[in-house]
Amino acid sequence: MRLTAITAAFALTATAAFAADKTLDIGVSDALTGGGAVYGLPQANAVNLAAKEINASGGIKVGDDTYMLKVIAYDDKANPTEASNAVRKLIDRDGVKYILGFCCSGATGAVASFIENEDAVMLVGNAAERSITTREIPNLTRTRPPADYTGAAAGTFVAEKGHKRVAVLGALDVGFYASYVDAFEKELNKAGGEIVSREAFGLKDRDMSPQLTKIRGQDPDAILVVGYVEPAAFIYRQAVELGIDVPRYGFTSGSEEQFLRVATSEQMEGVWDLRPTELTLLSASENGKAYHANYSAEFGIAPSPSSPYAYDQTYALKDAIEAAGTVEDTQAVAVALRELSVPDEVVMQYLPVDEKMFDVNGQAYTSNGAFQWQSGNWVFIQDLPSDAAAYSAFLSTID
Incomplete structure (x- = not known):
């Protein structure tokens, strides 16, 4: 009887191990200090909040696997050189394939100049320089419209x-x-x-x-x-x-x-x-009011108005990964992003083009107010x- 109990316990342990959640590292490159931090730090917080919510809701489902998100963030100080170094570190040292944030245009443009050649997907938030989405970069999308x-x-x-x-x-x-x-x-x-x-x-x-x-x-x-x-x-x-x-x-x-x-x-x-x-x-929509309350509770301060660009990125990435059915094939995920409808969880008020969140340039549009x-x-x-x-x-x- 004792042997049967041990055998059953072992079977349960093995099953749990087999079904254990996997971890998907996602990166943030943003201005966490300096003048750009009024935009970058709230964006980094927003990514962390969205990741926490996604994990609490069961993670990202890919086939039989479930992925829990882990956020690795570096301070780019809104500086082009610092941003390039931060993204190189995320890709080369940390093995990150999905990089979010990017509040400021100079730093973002520097990374955009080389990201097409990387096995990675870049999701741009508050940076508003028009040229970021005129370069026909297939593995880059942006949630904020150009200035x-x-x-x-x-x-x-x-x-x-x-x-x-x-x-x-x-x-x-x-x-x-x-x-x-x-x-x-x-x-x-x-x-x-x-x-x-x-x-x-x-x-x-x-x-x-x-x-x-x-x-x-x-x-x-x-x-x-x-x-x-x-x-x-x-x-x-x-x-x-x-x-x-x-x-x-x-x-x-x-x-x-x-x-x-x-x-x-x-x-x-x-x-x-x-x-x-x-x-x-x-x-704000009901999503916006909930985001404001959850962000305030999590970080002890109200969110900046532009911070949901990064929050929405994270949910767009989740839906694209699930639609592509892979975390390894970044090209498939990049294609899925371009085909994505506006996720139910987003905060900003997007104006779809051809019923898609991102247009052929990888650009999303909100209403103006x-x-x-x-x-x-x-x-x-x-x-x-x-x-x-x-x-x-x-x-x-x-x-």
Whole structure:
């Protein structure tokens, strides 16, 4: 009887071992420190949150195997060299085949320049430089739309507000901010408006009073601010301190907490942010509200509006791996990503092209939205005009 019990116990142990879950390492390359960390760190957190949820729900099913996700993250500091080194480490040392994150365009572009030659799949989040998805890289997808896709919609919105003389203050040496402004200007010009001043700042600048004083002398009827959260917050604050009393529009993203580290809510009152329709509780779906609550509970801080780009990447990767039926064949997974419908779990509001989340360029599209700061919160006001299919066709014509 004792022998029978031991035999049964051994059989159960063997069965459990045979059915044991496997581990799939996924990598994150993102800005975890430095100026880009306002975007990169929340993205890395979002990947970890999604991986934890996927594991708790039973992992990724591939044939008879079940894979639990393990996240390996490296800090690329939003620097092209650091990003290249981080991804090389993930691929060459850690054996990672699926790499997520990528908040900032310079670092992302550096990795995109060589990823096609690797046995890996690259999933880009917040980085908005248009050229990332014009290179026809089959193993790269991006969840955030390019900056000029949003800039054109923003220009139409500002023109409809009746503004004719707009001053721009931005990180204009950064390609995706410059392309946003160019697309904005084109639509503003169509309505009879013009950009009367283009003033630049560096992403590490904090005193914008010289540029703002010059802008004040141009007598604009609105200001457009494009740049990272912290310098933008200084601009909004200093514009008030200098008595510049015109509407302020921006392309920054960023949570309330991030802006309030620099400016008071009163100094932010009335500021517009014209950006993809990212996470803001008043515009969020049920998925968005659950994500906000779960992220806040997990990390002790509210998520940044753009962080779900990385969260959504993770669920897209899960569905693509299951559809491809393999974790080893990255080419098959890359193909499956391009055929993917929008996953049920995503947070952002995607506009499918040909009923697919990613178009032929590997690019996803969200709706664009006008958000305004009201009494301490970003409030979703309205959708901006967005034609994902038309922009996708345009993107396909660019070399």
